[in-house]
Amino acid sequence: FLAADISTQILNFGLSAPIDVRLTGPAANQTANLTIARDLASRMATIPGAVDVHLAQVVDTPQLLVDVDRTAAEDLGLTMRDVASDLLVSLSSSSQTAPNFWMDPKTGVQYPVAVQTPQTRIDSIQALETTPLSSGSVRLASSGSYVSPTPASSLRPELLSNVASVSHGLGPTNVTHFNIARTIDVQAGVDGADLASVASGVQKLIDGVRSHLPRGSTILLTGQPQAMNASFSGLGIGIVAAVILVYLLMAVNFQSWTEPLVILMALPGTLAGIVWGLFVTGTTLSVPALMGTLMSIGVATANSILVVTFAIERLREGVAPVDAALNAGRTRLRPVIMTATAMILGMLPMSLGLGDGGEQNAPLGRAVIGGLVFATLSTLFFVPVVLSAIGYHPPAQVDEGEAKGEKA
Known part of the structure; x- marks a missing residue:
């Protein structure tokens, strides 16, 4: 059995185990479903990290x-x-x-x-x-x-x-139903491995079993993997929507489609830094890590705006694109470094996972630190290079007083 530890704070959504494979079918299929469930349980026990694999229903009680x-x-x-x-x-x-x-x-x-x-x-x-x-x-x-x-x-x-x-005779101790149909649950815990890798192995076994199910029976992976996939999908859509909305907002603010695109060139480096930070620390992709991704995108965009707006001001003054990019990187070096350093130092204790339950929020801090390290380098070096390489020349701003005088 898994060691009892209330500091883990794992929510199983009413289930007695993190992983639950639900085999559903009519009463006529119970014998075949039970055979499939027992075979699936024996194969799930061979997956690294899957522990305490068992049938939730006791079906052979005297x-x-x-x-x-x-x-x-x-x-x-x-x-x-x-x-x-x-x-x-x-x-x-x-x-x-x-x-x-x-x-x-x-x-x-x-x-x-x-x-x-x-x-x-x-x-x-x-x-x-x-x-x-x-x-x-x-x-x-x-x-x-x-x-x-x-x-x-x-x-x-x-x-x-x-x-x-x-x-x-022999019979079940309890009979469970889902949407009126009889169910058999194969449950398993996770120890020594991440939930995603164990769930991936279980899903492969389910895909192989699905073709052998009797007519009318269904099999589904539920529990924490189901909630995890739903959270990943929602946060993934949220990240993409956030990038699009930020781009549209900057397009309205700068009255240009090119300038916001140059600003967002810092995001590939941010995402690469997040992947690097999680890989180096041996942290799996999780909901806190995706939340840290959103935070890193916000800070990286703000720092990139500082550099690009300063470079555009130099371009409007007639400075060459290369000189404007170098001047922007040199001048905005201190505020960009200070912003990133403050954020990294603030996330450092969280990334260490100290204290009871601290390991749950550690992926958030590690994602932010890795993302900001690469985002800072990308903002100071890659973004100015892109701005100078495209040879962008912003339209000259017309003073409102001069415009009114010309109309008069």
């Missing part, structure tokens, strides 16, 4: 099967429901099916009254078969009220052995 002879029961005025109800009352008491209370006339205190066969008397199948059935006597309805006695040749209650046979 049980007693009561086979009622409906013809014999009908001759005695009994139905399947009557036999089942009497057996339930005998084994589990009448407190659930017919709750009754007795009030002490002296104290006025109510006491629950239940009828149940002592468990010490039911120690064999033969003892169970002597369970009396309410035939020919006053029968207790499932609602808890008394009904009229059924006429019979004798008021002596019939025994269970007269209408049913009892035998040993």
